Amino acid sequence: MAASSIKKEVYRIKPLHKQVGRLMLKAPLFVALIGALITMSTGADTAGLDFRTLFSKLPPTSEIPLRDAFEARDETRLWYRHYPSESDTALILVHGSGTDSKYLSFFAQTLAESGIATVYTPDMRGHGLSPVKRGDIDYIEQLEDDLADFISHVRTVNDRLETVVVGGHSSGGGLAVRFAGGNHGDLASAYLLLAPYLGHDAPTVRENAGGWAAPNLSRIIPISMLNGLGITLFNGVHVLQFDLPSDYRDGSETLSYSYRLMTGFGTSDFRTDLGAVEVPLLLVAGSEDEALVASEFEGTVKPLVPQAIVETVNGASHLGLVVDEEAIDIVRRWVRRL
Incomplete structure (x- = not known):
């Protein structure tokens, strides 16, 4: 979007802003999105994400564990993969947007084989081979509830567990x-x-986020405003698309998100959410991340989580991080200390 076009869009929205008045106070996401319109990249080219490095190290599908199922609180069957070890520590690792847990198999298997943790990689609701509603959930907080239900399931099937680490990529x-x-x-x-x-307003995010995601702001802005008024009727409208190269598609990908899935699959206020963390936290990023700025993480996270450990892996890209031996070794040593 050209800079002149961005300004026109902002001016067109401005009278509406005056009309809704106090709505702005009720819908802080709207304010953030206006800022995003102003600061959005003005058409800079991006190289996209490095899928080649990731897929070159993934095991064949036949070597990836078959899916198991658990039942969420709404009686929906949700799926996950289990990488066993003799450890009394469990790592629940959540995949990134647009895909499912298969791409975490190298990371999960390597970590489990080291004996440092039993690893579980759930296919989050709305994703995977056979979701009830691909690219959608029932309400914004549902993924949090699903994750809580999954932790309960993991503790039930593995009563030796002493430590449960919740983690995720991207x-x-x-x-x-x-x-x-x-x-x-x-x-x-x-x-x-x-x-x-x-989140799009974090200093750790590059402009265009590596060209991976394309938000439809003409839908997001009014839906966000309506949510500020307590109106959720349009939260099932799809507002976000992902650019997964056709060479890496197998039918299990999820290439668009509804407003409620987009909003629920990530933090809406990282400062408040991170500020609530009182337990150990490890953050690992790659120096060559195409979507994020690794050098900004320490200054962003440490003031909010003083006990956090922030590590940068030289040469690792956004997707390459989960198949990087140094990254896995950093995690292995941290989990051992837990």
């Missing part, structure tokens, strides 16, 4: 942050954030 890391600041945050013994997406 948007999954954002969901872990949201979970930490929500109603169920005390269910986690520690948090692991792998290149977490902290």
